[in-house]
Amino acid sequence: MTSISTPTRAGDLAGPSLHVPTTPVHPPESPDSPWWRHAVIYQVYPRSWADSDGDGIGDLPGITARLDHLRRLGVDALWLSPFYTSPQADAGYDVADYRDVDPTFGTLADADRLIERAHALDLRVIVDLVPNHSSDEHxxxxxxxxxxxxxxxxxxxxxxxxxxxxxxxxxxxxxxxxxxxxxxxxxxxxxxxxxxxxHLFDSRQPDFNWQHPDVRAEFESVLRFWLDRGVDGFRVDVAHGLVKKDGLPDHEARTQMLGDTEQAAAHVLEGAEPEPTHHTPYWDQDGVHEVYRAWRAILDSYGAPDRILCAEAWVEPQERAVHYLRPDEMHQAFNFDFLGTPWVAEDLVAVVERSLQAAGSVGAPSTWVLSNHDVVRHATRLGYAPGTKRPNGIGADDPQPDRELGLRRARAATTLMLALPGSAYLYQGEELGLPDSTDLPDELRQDPSFLRSAGTEKGRDGCRVPMPWAADAEGLGFGPTHRTWLPQPDVYASYAVDRQFGVAGSTLELYRDLLRVRRELAVGSGSLAFVEGYGSDVVAFVNASPSRGRLLVVANLGSEPVALPDGARVLVSSGPLEGGLVPTDTSVWAIWS
Structure with a gap:
């Protein structure tokens, strides 16, 4: 652990004296490590990104037309949620044909053009694969x-x-x-x-029998189909669910939507283990690893640059979750423990340290994430008091978040996340600071979790509302008409791309600055050592590399401002400093030599 000679206090403008790390939590990567070990990948939810034909639903040509936004943002790749032929009972996660594009989104030729344009912009393309279940129309x-x-x-x-x-x-x-x-x-x-x-999910999503050789052969063929079309990898939906325990025994507990990540994070802080996921007879059974070893061999056969597999695996404990990341299996797995950690410094330190150690035990990077299409956006989630149970959707009659507080904390949380070694995923619109739509009328909700729970769970529609591109355009520039498949809240106009691009201090410009510095300093390949001396309400660490100076990261989650060390030169801050001090709910990147 790195140490500071004296604690930092408000008003201590000189700051503490920083010493060289001696036992880093995480060592630096080789400068020529594969791209995916430090990449920032941006999730595009096709029906909500951009609409090219005016029907109110986003499509592949709309994505292609807006790829310049991702190039200007500075990400390395995009991940596309499903666009396959589907009756859309679960927004495309009910696939009827894995080798074709649903007419809602375009054609195979449109997919080819998208891949070609992305590659021309030096963006890799990851596509979703849904192997646990098909559509009932398959x-x-x-x-x-x-x-x-x-x-x-x-x-x-x-x-x-x-x-x-x-x-x-x-x-x-x-x-x-x-x-x-x-x-x-x-x-x-x-x-x-x-x-x-x-059907572990909707009744229109029957589960495959992964003990059957036809199923295994079919998905190996699907992998080759898309690899031959030029994709750079696959995000694997419900990667922990394919194989069920022999005999399909009864199980008393219901699996909640996406798991209780807050409860898991609390176990980390308390030093106790959560209930292991594989005790549930339909999650994390050992047979899934045989499937992924076969898939990895297929991807490796395509040579350089690496094509990758990223697991959506809600697995506890982390020491078992990283089994998916052994050298002959997946390349990445989302770090959902980090996503679910409350805005509490000690909790964040614990989950970061444990995550890096667990991933390092199998030679893998950690893959950080704060938002996606299945959870309340972190700009909204963090607008509640720490310890508030994360809801599966928010309705107009539910307790409402503090939007200003949520955005301030979200900016600080992202600034912290993008300084961590490894790879990271961003969800479309988070670079704008988009909140969830929390006043969506129930009669317009489409998520099957809302319908099947009789409305007790509001579901995921609130984080899937179409993007705002232009504040004064119809549909906020989502398409050529006013139509949007879900209504955009009035407040979204103030978050539009054209209101933020080039505007100093905007959330979009913060993301661009973070991604630029991250790339220039190869932050994703750096080491990590925590800094002692700031107290329990600050997360402070050094990200270092032999090829550059040390990057000091200070995230202040306490109630009083804190100082930076003597000589620290601020590169990026999630919010304005106060007389040189880092205020509450603010994170800073600084070079300290």
Missing amino acids: PWFRAALAAAPGSAERARYLFRDGRGAAGELPPNNWESVFGGRAWTRVTEPDGTPGQWYL
């Missing part, structure tokens, strides 16, 4: 419904006879992540009540 599932129990067609999914005298009860007591039971009974071709099929 040809395989339609064939399964038309076939008899015990048929080869049904063996590709998880069909089972029901319990009870006449099979009227589901095969076990599992519940859907979206609410309600995880089984639906079918009507057989002869019109009689028949077997049940498993």
